[in-house]
Amino acid sequence: MTLALITETKPEDWIYVSEGGATIVFSYRGPHNVQFSDQVLRLRKVPHGSLNSMLLDTNTEQPDDPMTTFQENIISKLVPSEFLPSLVVVVLDEGWLRSLIVLRDGDRPAERRQTDQIDIRRNKGVLATDLIGGTPIAIEVKPKWGYLPTECHLSPETVALKTTTCRFCMHTSFRMKQGDIGTTYCPLDLFSRDEMRVRKSLGALWAGWYESRGSLNNLRLFVEGRMAKPDDDHSVQLLARFFAAGESTDVQNLRELFSSTLAQVLLDSPILPLLSNLQRTLDILDIEGLSRLYTQSSSGSSCDSLGSSIPDPSMEEWKDFVEVYQSDHHSWDHTVPSPGHLRYYLMAYLLSATFKDCSIIIRPKSAYVGSFDATIIDMDIKSMDRLGKWERLDRKIVEHYKSSASQRRCIDSQRVSQSGYTHRFEELSKWR
Template sequence: MPLPPLETTSPIAWQYTAEGGANLVVSFAGPADSPFSGHALRLRKRKKRAGGVKGGEDAVPSEVDVEFGARIIAPLLGEANVVVMEKVPLSRDWLEELVEDMRAQGVRPAEREAEDEVDLDTPEGVVVEDLIAGRGVIAVEIKPKWGFLPSPTHLSPSTASMKTTYCRTCMHRHYKASDGEGSDGFCPLDLYSGNSARVHKALEQLYGSWMSSEGGINNLRIFLDGKKVLPGNADQASPLDYALDHLTTSGPPASPISRASLFAHALAPTLLRTPALPLLRELQSLLDVLYIEGLASLLSRTTGVDLARHFGPEEVQKLGGQPRLDEWIEWVGRYSPLLGRQQGGESSPLSHEEWDQSKATLESRFLASSTSDEGSPSPPWRDAILAYLLSATFKDCSLIIRLPLDSAASTVGTVKAIDLDPKPMNRLGKYWRMDREIVECWKERLERMEAVGRAGEVRQCREG
């Protein structure tokens, strides 16, 4: 049954929950008998610029933004692994009252408030199941990051050894640390590995970083009873400790057990059983089969666009402009079978042999000198761009692990992916520059460690 208009609710019944780069989320905190009970509202944001609006070349078409999850993401990642979304019309007056209430409460982080704002001109919002809400529920948001090492096929000789030995996330973390940010030691390849010991290790490292940063890291957030939890006094047990201990009564390791281990033992059974992690890793790697180096080389050779130079509105238009919904739908229709997805069927990870075959076929399609498929309306390089942008979406998403504390419930919870928004094409130049800078920073680190005879101390990343 469709939801009633948002105007049937008071804006003050919606409470700020969280926000990312593109969206701000508020949760319904009104009457339990409301149709909106147990739901959250996702609102688009805009940068604070002259005129208060995005530049036209930056914007993702609105019909793509609101339909992307159901029409593009769900067929690839599986409907069971994403939240159901419903579009709702927005009234500017209602939005203004909501924004004013949030401003009066001071709930947004100061840096976010200075950088962007809710887009009061957007005509629609998205209502989703609130995965955080609920009494007696722990909800954990993890941003799993990149889950693969690239193939050396399309890498330059100067970068191939590093990129196939150290994962992008570990190198990126060092790059940020060199600018003064913290380093957490978390390697996503451990989280994606499917190996119990490595998954526990990844979760313990995430929790340790969450504690040391006082909840400030962007790849782990914890909610209890619908409210965000921050690290407490290390010498005192918190409600979160009691909740985690409850979840691990079926057999935690022998006492004493650290809080990080308690956290890992509570979440690991769910993450080891969910298909969401292997599916994300698979989609990230197959859709980024050329990596940014191979894509840049392909575009330079076939279109004359050089990602290493200025990449502005003219270059975006030369490459066909920001994809619209009908192009995305057509692309997914053609490429889903190559990714092992069958129409109407549930998604499941490919076997090793199937993955190799899909990889080879995708490379052949993207690198073809002309359109080899009569049914394809776009050149191969355009298909490769859409694949890369889609891979970027899967690399940047978050997982919500929802664990009920009801003693009658299983300790294995549910997992859903969120923040699966389309990426603007004008970021291709940024992706290329960032790749160069991260690799150069990592190379300098290896050279320094080698100079003092400590090169062996740099941890290597490994898949599987």
């Protein structure tokens, strides 16, 4: 198969769309091109100063971006294809990338520009379906953790908190202590399948978007292919027209229309139940139970950071993992996990993190409200070396929340008994 060459386009043909911690996205706006029209370009980023310290041979053939092979071989076995974007490899060019940086770096948020940059050493990137352009609006929702953990692997010090307040809400409280902007959004409301709770969660997302001037990443709105901000009158007017608010840009009215429209879209879609099921069945031990199993096994010791002595899985191992997950996982007794299954549980937690950190893009099938498509994006492979960091963060979050003056109760309406996992999984499998 002949790979697409980025040099068949000009850097000025691409406009900045958005970015996350690892990748940055540009949308093609040049002359019609069979390979590039209706596509976005996803490029890897690196922290400033790391280009000289990290070795990457630009003169030899580099492997394809793992995002493409991971989706093709792993994610597609767990998520129906109609909910996934197309991903293909594109060959990059260092000079072309440098020109793109000169042209578009000023479009990035200032805090991102200060932190990282496009990795100009990469000679392969990813072309993906453009879910933002070619439509009057597009909505990106990052749902986060859609469940409460089971009690059996939690310590006496954490069990009451972790089974009462969801991880996102505890983390929000912790971030606010660090000076970040707060939000009243609770993922368990979004995942609840209860219309009033779903609308409440979407209203909280809208309020967070508005009050943070669009800086919170759990909700992003795109108008005419560009990220919209609450202080952009033109974008807000177009949003008002789309949601049938006429010429009124009253914030409260827009919030209600947005919430009611999106609630129906999400209630009609199997995406959120699917994500919740994958998250909770893959993270079946919680980070606490996983850490305990790691120290009990021959692979870990009390001084090891969680997962520090474990190499990252190969793609073949991931394929084998999915086979076990779909066949044996639901019959195991996870209340007493076997040390012999340690690597499996570590991989399961990594995959659960992928589904906890993904986003959903919702966009209309036509120019009018009523019919929408929903697509899951940003499903990167997570690395074993992040497990120790996640474990330490988990402890910090819970320790902070213990002393928090304001604690909330989060209701996991889809919580099922361990014996019910197989039934739930089989029910969702009909969508594949």
